[in-house]
Amino acid sequence: DSGVTQTPKHLITATGQRVTLRCSPRSGDLSVYWYQQSLDQGLQFLIQYYNGEERAKGNILERFSAQQFPDLHSELNLSSLELGDSALYFCASSVAQRNTQYFGPGTRLTVL
Amino acid sequence: GENVEQHPSTLSVQEGDSAVIKCTYSDSASNYFPWYKQELGKRPQLIIDIRSNVGEKKDQRIAVTLNKTAKHFSLHITETQPEDSAVYFCALTPKEGGTSYGKLTFGQGTILTVHP
Numbered sequence: 001d002s003g004v005t006q007t008p009k010h011l012i013t014a015t016g017q018r019v020t021l022r023c024s025p026r027s028g029d030l031s032v033y034w035y036q037q038s039l040d041q042g043l044q045f046l047i048q049y050y051n052g053e054e055r056a057k058g059n060i061l062e063r064f065s066a067q068q069f070p071d072l073h074s075e076l077n078l079s080s081l082e083l084g085d086s087a088l089y090f091c092a093s094s095v096a097q098r099n100t101q102y103f104g105p106g107t108r109l110t111v112l
Numbered sequence: 113g114e115n116v117e118q119h120p121s122t123l124s125v126q127e128g129d130s131a132v133i134k135c136t137y138s139d140s141a142s143n144y145f146p147w148y149k150q151e152l153g154k155r156p157q158l159i160i161d162i163r164s165n166v167g168e169k170k171d172q173r174i175a176v177t178l179n180k181t182a183k184h185f186s187l188h189i190t191e192t193q194p195e196d197s198a199v200y201f202c203a204l205t206p207k208e209g210g211t212s213y214g215k216l217t218f219g220q221g222t223i224l225t226v227h228p
Binding site for chain 2 (some may be wrong): 031042043044048056090099107
């Protein structure tokens with residue numbers, strides 16, 4: 001157990017819908033990262049927050065957004081869902097921006 | 113952005129043999145190189161990492177070597193066991209505009225199968 005928690009574990013929804021994925025970092029970690037894992041794209045960095053502020057953006061679609069709250073938990077919002085958004089979404093956390101990252105168990109999103 | 117090429121994509125060994133996975137990169141400013149192990153349906157788990165000021169690091173049966181001049185780093189697993197079977201990912205932190213925010217760029221993964 002890495003200490004990073006993610007909810008829900010599984011999510012099944014329809015195209016065009018909106019979902020929210022939640023992540024709680026390890027105690028004391030200020031930095032949260034979101035990654036998407038799919039068969040064709042592999043593990044891809046989406047976005048990073050540090051102590052409530054967005055710090056880096058990767059290949060994140062405009063339909064996706066995220067935020068980190070004062071208690072340091074983070075949410076990833078995915079809207080206007082498409083079939084291709086089906087993937088495993090991982091959250092990772094680290095103490096600071098350049099430290100070891102620990103991954104949560106992931107949320108498996110299925111868009112039908 | 114930074115690309116990481118990982119080889120081989122699949123690796124099959126007999127229990128007790130050694131396994132070596134190699135990754136090459138292009139950005140010489142990259143300074144942190146972790147390796148993750150991922151079992152089917154599970155989270156990536158950090159197994160070893162190395163920073164750019166070190167050439168080699170070992171942890172029991174696992175070692176990582178870094179050649180900054182040639183821009184490649186390798187994972188070495190000795191005395192492999194069936195429970196080592198998993199997908200292994202190399203990664204690095206790229207630098208953009210002179211800043212490394214810690215985000216990871218991953219290789220494509222290597223499916224390691226250890227036969228009893």
